[in-house]
Amino acid sequence: MSKPLRVLVTGAAGQIAYSLLYSIAKGDVFGPDRPISLVLLDIEAMMGVLKGVVMELIDCALPLLTEIIPTSDISMAFKDIDVGVLVGAMPRREGMERKDLLKANVKIFKQQGQALDQFAKKNVKVIVVGNPANTNAFICKKYAPSIPPQNFTCLTRLDQNRAQSQIAARVGVSCQDVKNVIIWGNHSSTQFPDVTHATLKGKPVLEVVKDDNWIKNEFISTVQTRGAAVIAARKLSSAMSAAKAICDHLKDWFHGTPDGQWVSMGITSDGSYGIEKGLIYSMPVKIGAGQEYTIVQGLSIDDFARSKMDATMKELIEERDAALQTCEA
Template sequence: MDKVAKKSVRVLVVGNPANTNALVCSKYAPSIPKENFSAMTRLDENRARSEIATRLKVSVAAVRGVTIWGNHSSTQFPDASHAKVMLKPGQETAVYEAIGDDKWLQSEFIEKIQKRGAEVIKARKLSSAMSAAKAAADHMHDIWHGTPPNTWVSMGVFSDGSYGTTEGVMFSFPVTIENKQWKIGLSISAFAKGKMDITGKELAEEREEALAVCQD
């Protein structure tokens, strides 16, 4: 890829550990901007939106603004603090207000999304298939066409240290996309920062283990 791909190529890594695999892939294609590589956490976002939609008895399309922070692993932080839901046509409500159960949103909801991948493998003896393919299509669609106004999507991208995260890892952030360029930006709470520190630490450890076996 480093030798024959266009330098404008956009690379999505899906295979686990997706974030660290994306980092390693970028290492071996140094002529391609690191910003052109991303890891898929859209599957986790779609699962989180579905869980909220089921809880509120609405369609998944009615839920927006859920964020997956960190690693595509059991340390990821599914965050609904900025999410909105359309309970009635033309009327959006904050998910926290609509659900009215902060404890559930900060415990059971998070754990369920963190463990969903493992549950699928246990049930199917295989990783998710159609849902992962749909997430990959969603991810690439938004890179090519941009994100809708007033919302964002979750992508594992090269961390510049935003939000105090570890630099030099592929960290899932909320991003907006325009002209095939992503941009990070969203305010966070102290609760979110604590969860992000946990998943960031895991990514830094994965990076060191992966790069230790890479050949220069």
């Protein structure tokens, strides 16, 4: 067996982590032959709860799980990690404004960016889940200048999964039959779920659905507001589906995407599709065997798509500027 992969999960005593840790430790994400050293970070007040999580992981008797390190010490948590799954953040609750989340969470991700810079391996791969995810990933990246910008991503796979499932349910097929849905922009209510280039059993989705009004209105709105709808129903955030999406994101990043298919990830923009360089913006990517992703190029963008993509970019620029102001205050 190969050397254990050192995987950090922050917010490890929380809901999303509780749905996530088993899949990581079992081998569903990084492979059935890859041992895992699991580092679990949470605040001191949550150490009692985290102790119970550790007990459960031990009781699962997972062959690939070689080590569990629970800690509230950020320097210990980030030491020599290969993968950082940054879940821990103040969760959005019903009625909360996004700007309130930003102020509460951005300083956490500044500190974690500095910890990544100081303690993590320089080839560490980072996925930011805590919201506002794109902007938190941007701040992490800014404060970890020794790590390549392309190693910082944020989770928009949940939005892609939601979009695929909405299309599949509309037509009455399995969600695996829907491919190449794109999420452009921010993991927020301005995101643009785009099915212009998507296929359903090899046929263009637009030709199969045959309802342009539904696509441009109800479909987009449902995906954009799905997180808030789950909170309204559960009184808690969407933990199970977020954990599944994190697994999807990391599995594709480490093992690659099938030929002819792409996935959505929040990544550092290189200026493609007119998106401001340096923003963490969700785009369609293909991932090769070497764990390197490339932006899918040459997709046609009509006026409707352009307006949606620009609107979510505008929000991201405003969030970035507000975050930088908070960090530098």
